[in-house]
Amino acid sequence: MHISEGILSPPVLIGGAVLSAAAVVQGLRELDDEDIPRAAVLTAAFFVASLIHVPVGFSSAHLILNGLLGIILGWAAFPAILVALLLQAVIFNFGGLTVLGVNTFILAVPAVLCRMLFVPVLRRSHTRTAFALVGALAGGLAVTLSGLLGAAAIAASGRGFRPVAGALLAVHLPVIITEALITAGIVSFLSRVKPGMLVRKKK
């Protein structure tokens, strides 16, 4: 749910930047120096994964996977998403710099939320179905929340924007469905191949 340059009002831009900055600091605190290679490689993996297109209906959507990123990285998802968005802006000229703070907030808040909500559940899950279900919920919820936050940012930027919020959410429905399905598949995959990625022992 990237918002492009020029649309958001100054208070929204600044508010988003400030909140994200604070959260990034928190995320960096949780990242030991030794964790940086792992976080970086995972960020790179998510960056590449977001280039994958999934056919849905008659068109295709590209993956976001912020819910999964949150589950795996926790608060470190904030700096990770910031880096990924910065890279996107600079390499692909996609997204934007002035909106970096807001976009980070929009994607990372649901990510961290997924960590808080779903990791305890994952710890107690045992069957493939359970894992898939949690994955679906995490994926769908993360993208829905991002959509809502994006719509809120736009709505807060001007009176005339309100009808757009509803339209944005409607347009995002196929994305929500694909994210739910794919995240379910990935969590199921990880539960079999490398469950330690999903649920780590507390330090």
Place this chain on the structure above:
Amino acid sequence: MNASLFELKDVTFRYETDHPVLESVSFSILPGERIALTGINGSGKTTLLELMVGLNKPQRGTVTAFGRTRIEEEDFYEVRLRTGLLFQDPDDQLFSSTVAEDVAFGPFNLGWPRKRIMAAVRAILARLGLEGFEHRITHHLSYGERRLVCMATILVMEPEVLLLDEPTEGLDEHHREMLVALLKASPCAMLIASHDKALLDAVTNRSLRLENGRV
């Protein structure tokens, strides 16, 4: 009457760098032929194999497979379902969580019914000495085991032509012998790129050498 399975005419290919990898390559594969493809590392063997199923497009020349000229991506779809390409690096080929899933992938693309797929998976794993491997996690297998699973993933599709890139590399003696026996008994036509002289002597009946083109 032209019954060739594959026919390459005057195929020239280069990557972005100027240096041509394949230059005016022409040959054909007839049913029952088993051809050894030799050449030093970097001579373009892998490129040639990939080109035959449309993963690379030649700058010049034509690729004819199963009687039709193949140019667009769409043309090669059928070719891939009837040709088994074994990649040199098993990690380029395996991507599913379990062995059974990876082996079943090809048959799914072929549109086989579930029951047939499950039976075929079990059968091919048995033939390769991998009984009971259905639920093993591919990521945790040894290099040699992964190579064999790759072999299973393409043999299960019952291809007419096999394009093999270093099939015996990394295999221990036991598995290697199994593979050689299996290839000898196979009805498929084959093009095998390999440094394994014993394999080539046992299995192949023709030879092509790549050196900037062909000799």
Place this chain on the structure above:
Amino acid sequence: MAHADPRLRVVTGFVLAMLLAVSQRFDTLLAGLALAAILYVAAELPTEPMRRRLVHLNIFMALLLPFLALHATPSEGAWLPALALSREGAMAALRIVIKGNAIVLVVSALISTMDTPTLGHTLAHLRVPDKLVHLFLFTVRYVEVLHMEYLRVMRGIRARGFRPRANRHTYRTISSLAGMLLVRSFDRSERVLAAMKCRGFRGKFFLLDYFHAARGDFVFGLVALAFAVTLAWMEWI
């Protein structure tokens, strides 16, 4: 301009972009757009990616803005009461279009022309937290590696006759592909860390690049400052 000190370019780009983002007056925005166009021409960027980016941006806006220009209830100065198109709304839309395009041009001209490792080093010199910079540089390093890996596995998948469709088989395949990429990345990162430890790594990173400000940079800086002040003055005085 490509030879200007990267720190200066980043700071300038950021300041100008932020100034434009908070500006509301049309004369400011138009001046900003003109400046952006000049910078863009001076930067001699390849046209194709730029064209694509601008098209992208403007399509996004074209979809969004009609909602803005049309109000639910027409206000006093409505032009076409039937369509609820109001002057206020149309002005707001126009403002956004100018602003968005100007910002994109400025950022592209000044910052996007930098290669990413340089950008990372620049950020470090601009006092961005160390950990974030290293996260950035490491990520840049591995995006290429992972992208290649993704392409290779994708070829393997296509070689067995896969065609993406909106069906369960496709979703399962994509899930496995993504999962495998993540797992391999995770393992790779452990190997990278192990290799670093073998060379004595204990948590501290080092950067090699350092920048020298040259005379041309002072000129550039002054000119940029003049532009920024002009824009700010137009907006607020």
